[in-house]
Amino acid sequence: MGSGRTRRGMAEIGHARPAEVPAGSPFPRDAAGRDWLTVTSPLLPELADLVPLLSDVLERRWVTNHGHYARALEEALVRYLAVRGLALSTSGTVGLDLAVRALIPDGEVVTTGYSFPATWHGLLENPRWRPVFVDVDEGFGIDPEAVAAAITPRTRGILAVHAYGLPCRLARLEGIARRHDLRLVYDAAHAFGVTVGERGIGSFGDASVFSFHATKVFNTLEGGCVTTGSAATLDRLRLLRNFGFRNENEVAAFGSNGKMDEVRAVFGLLNLERVDAAIETRGALARRYRERLEELGIEEIEIGIDPARHPGVRLNHAYFPVSVRPGGRVDRDGLAAWLRDRGIHARKYFFPTVTTAPLYEGLFVPGSLPRCERASRTTLCLPLHAAMTEADCERVVDAVAGAFGARGEARAA
Numbered sequence: 001m002g003s004g005r006t007r008r009g010m011a012e013i014g015h016a017r018p019a020e021v022p023a024g025s026p027f028p029r030d031a032a033g034r035d036w037l038t039v040t041s042p043l044l045p046e047l048a049d050l051v052p053l054l055s056d057v058l059e060r061r062w063v064t065n066h067g068h069y070a071r072a073l074e075e076a077l078v079r080y081l082a083v084r085g086l087a088l089s090t091s092g093t094v095g096l097d098l099a100v101r102a103l104i105p106d107g108e109v110v111t112t113g114y115s116f117p118a119t120w121h122g123l124l125e126n127p128r129w130r131p132v133f134v135d136v137d138e139g140f141g142i143d144p145e146a147v148a149a150a151i152t153p154r155t156r157g158i159l160a161v162h163a164y165g166l167p168c169r170l171a172r173l174e175g176i177a178r179r180h181d182l183r184l185v186y187d188a189a190h191a192f193g194v195t196v197g198e199r200g201i202g203s204f205g206d207a208s209v210f211s212f213h214a215t216k217v218f219n220t221l222e223g224g225c226v227t228t229g230s231a232a233t234l235d236r237l238r239l240l241r242n243f244g245f246r247n248e249n250e251v252a253a254f255g256s257n258g259k260m261d262e263v264r265a266v267f268g269l270l271n272l273e274r275v276d277a278a279i280e281t282r283g284a285l286a287r288r289y290r291e292r293l294e295e296l297g298i299e300e301i302e303i304g305i306d307p308a309r310h311p312g313v314r315l316n317h318a319y320f321p322v323s324v325r326p327g328g329r330v331d332r333d334g335l336a337a338w339l340r341d342r343g344i345h346a347r348k349y350f351f352p353t354v355t356t357a358p359l360y361e362g363l364f365v366p367g368s369l370p371r372c373e374r375a376s377r378t379t380l381c382l383p384l385h386a387a388m389t390e391a392d393c394e395r396v397v398d399a400v401a402g403a404f405g406a407r408g409e410a411r412a413a
């Protein structure tokens with residue numbers, strides 16, 4: 001298809017836009033006319049690279065159900081993530097559902113109380129599993145000691161999260177899983193591109209689930225995948241994401257629909273070519289944040305990720321979490337509001353979480369998750385993405401400094 005036809009198509013769509021859909025970004029310019037600085041911004045391919053591939057999808061008239069580009073993306077991701085097997089899915093949430101159903105027998109699943117709700121909502125909705133929430137360690141990962149203490153004769157699995165892309169305590173968790181014959185699934189939604197020594201993070205445990213949502217380091221707009229080293233598990237994942245059909249004459253499991261379509265796969269293939277450069281940019285910005293915040297020496301602020309504490313790990317700089325000590329000049333919510341007033345959209349990931357949302361009351365032992373509680377009430381993720389510049393970084397640091405009266409601007413009330 002030629003580009004003229006493509007342009008005509010776009011004009012027609014523009015003409016047909018329903019009146020109630022507002023034009024442009026939901027984040028308008030701030031009072032000073034500057035663009036809003038959002039916590040993240042999607043990695044996107046160039047239109048010129050996209051058009052020929054999308055034209056090919058249209059010409060093939062094969063747009064989903066394990067098509068050419070979805071299979072190509074699976075192969076490319078197996079290599080990039082350094083894993084043995086991988087099944088694409090329509091989202092990280094669907095990937096979690098597939099992984100749990102493929103691997104964990106009915107019973108209790110020990111999981112972290114500090115994550116995005118997608119981690120456990122599948123477990124909570126399905127009476128086959130009961131999540132048992134335990135606390136995090138002094139970082140943001142599930143505490144292996146708490147996992148070991150929570151195991152009962154009914155425990156069947158562990159669902160751990162590499163929060164902010166920081167690897168959990170892998171060896172300890174694998175030891176516990178092996179000793180108690182439990183399935184170990186990692187929610188690696190944030191951990192795309194992270195490596196530990198020579199190994200891809202997705203090669204640990206029985207399976208790992210990645211999110212390819214637009215807000216992640218690597219995206220297919222919406223999407224995700226499950227990685228596994230077991231051919232039997234991969235077969236089961238593929239069955240479950242395709243209604244349970246093994247072939248057109250045989251339905252072998254109560255599967256659902258988790259297949260990735262060709263358009264998203266094309267976005268994925270193009271984004272994969274740019275993701276290493278994006279991670280490098282993120283890393284440079286994270287280093288700058290660290291240097292500048294350390295220079296300011298604001299005693300209420302603690303930087304959440306210290307690469308020096310993760311030797312041998314290639315981090316992906318998915319997020320830049322800071323912890324704001326309560327009871328100081330400004331608390332976490334005060335800082336978020338101060339930044340928002342200056343056109344900076346920092347986010348309280350993860351708030352609300354298990355301990356801080358009324359929805360989860362009664363689902364955990366009160367007082368048993370003090371670190372989750374503290375992290376949820378004190379953590380703020382500063383903007384960090386590959387389209388940011390060093391000047392954007394300075395703008396955030398200046399605003400943070402202003403909030404604490406550390407430089408020039410009046411302090412937040």
Ligand code: T4K
Nearest residue numbers: 038039040041042091092093116118189211212213214215
């Ligand atoms: N496990 C964990 C640990 C997770 O964190 C997540 C999802 C999952 C599992 C489930 O994976 P998925 O099913 O989503 O694949 C976002 C994401 O929607 C979600 O994927 C993510 N984690 C979560 C931590 O964050 P919101 O509610 O913060 O998104 P939103 O719309 O407020 O956007 C955040 C920022 O991104 C804004 O500042 C603007 C910017 N943005 C967003 C979109 C959608 C853009 O610039 N362009 C865009 O298209 O949830």
